[in-house]
Amino acid sequence: MEINVKRQQGDFLVDAAFRGADSGVTALYGPSGAGKTSIVNMVAGLMRPDAGRIAVNGHCLFDSDQGIDLPPERRRIGYVFQDGRLLPHLSVRSNLTYGMRRTPPERRFVNLDAVVDLLGIGHLLDRRPAKLSGGEKQRVAIGRALLTSPAMLLMDEPLASLDASRKSEVMPFISRLSREFAIPILYVSHALDEILNLANHMVVLEKGGVLAHGRLEELLARPDLHSRLGPDDSGSVISTTVEVPQDASGLTHLGFGDCILKVAPIEAPAGTPVRVRVPARHVAIALAPPDQTSFQNVFAGQVDEILDNHAYFVDVRLNIGAALWARITRQSFQELDLKAGQPVFALIKSVAVSLGSGREEQ
Incomplete structure (x- = not known):
């Protein structure tokens, strides 16, 4: 993935350029207000950069110089939000198939049975979201995004609202889907333990800019980044x-x-x-x-x-x-x-x- 975006938001400037992996999980890491959500919203097409270029697997989604700005529905991006955003009046099964129905059959490469098996949610298919735990809701939200057969998945702090036990419940499924479906994932988090478990690459953000990006092991070994990780995370x-x-x-x-x-x-x-x-x-x-x-x-x-x-x-x-x-x-x-x-x-x-x-x- 290639991301090079600039956007002025009041007094805050997002000016970020990096290349992420075309497979596995690339984590956007930084404190609140670093610009993580703004970047994924620009990738999704929910927010327009003032200038720059966004490409996934060689497919250009946005290029200000060439006048390219694909609408969200044409970007083939799956988005998992922090709160899941399930449709409350639909069953789990209907929530899952909602996105799939909006994907042309010839572009579908993910099927319902495979996702249900991967996420372990077969026993939940007839329930409504109100009857699900926080971890179950996020697993369904991940499944719904996956069933759009996306070229890329965006996950904006999908575990932030969960306690430690629910996080441990969901993380294995995120790890498995990144391996089994070979879909690149851009994962937003300010929790280093999540990133350690899930990511191959990391982008460290601060005040809208990129401090460093590269393989996770290499970045965590860099002494100049220790102060950004805090006394407990170095x-x-x-x-x-x-x-x-x-x-x-x-x-x-x-x-x-x-x-x-x-x-x-x-x-x-x-x-x-x-x-x-x-x-x-x-x-x-x-x-x-x-x-x-x-x-x-x-x-x-x-x-x-x-x-x-x-x-x-x-x-x-x-x-x-x-x-x-x-x-x-x-x-x-x-x-x-x-x-x-x-x-x-x-x-x-x-x-x-x-x-x-x-x-x-x-």
Whole structure:
């Protein structure tokens, strides 16, 4: 996807240009007021840019220089809103088929049975929206958008109104549809845990502009973006593979490089790719291997980079076969007298594991 848009909205200017993936999930991340919803509304044709170009899979939707501005109904865009926006007087089945009926038969590549099976909503087909939970409503809304056989899906904070358990209910279905239907998804969120579970690429927005865009793992490892993620979200993302689904102690072994990370058991066979997020505040540093410790994961490495930009803590990037950020107190940093190139040991307290089927704290 190619998005290059400019629009003045009162005192607020959206001026954003980036290329997203033609498959998988591209996340628009940023605080409230960053311009995320304005961008997806321009892609959908609900809001007109003052200038720019929008193209999906090589198909131009808007180009101010060439005078192209396709109306929403010709853009083949499926849109999932935060509140679902189901038609209250229709059953779930009728809500699902509402969009499908508006798509010419020759352009349909998604069928009702496949969507019902994918989203696990067969038992809901005869219910009205008022009888659905928040998570069920969003699954139906996703199904309705999918049944338009879109060239692209837009999701504007579809989980924002749900509690943690309902989010965990819906996220696996979003992950599955991005894989099984190979439809590019532009996903809006200010919640990094959702993005970790769902996205392959990320666009970081601030005040209407693009700070950075690229692969998720690369962006989350960039020190210049740590301040945008906040004190609780800074950390590292490591791509691993299940080596041992369950050892004698019941732990799952995840491999990366020559290292093995032990985590609480996860339901995945050997060879399954697993994305692991390690919060920087959950990494401790030692100068010698600890003799007795409750830490299951201790890795030898070295100090690669030191960021001393905060009053009370210091960020240290370690190389343990993968980049690993640690956030330690200034007092600890001074006592350890850390320097670039110094050999150390990293002790990992906890991680967040993503199989594309929910987030699990370990």
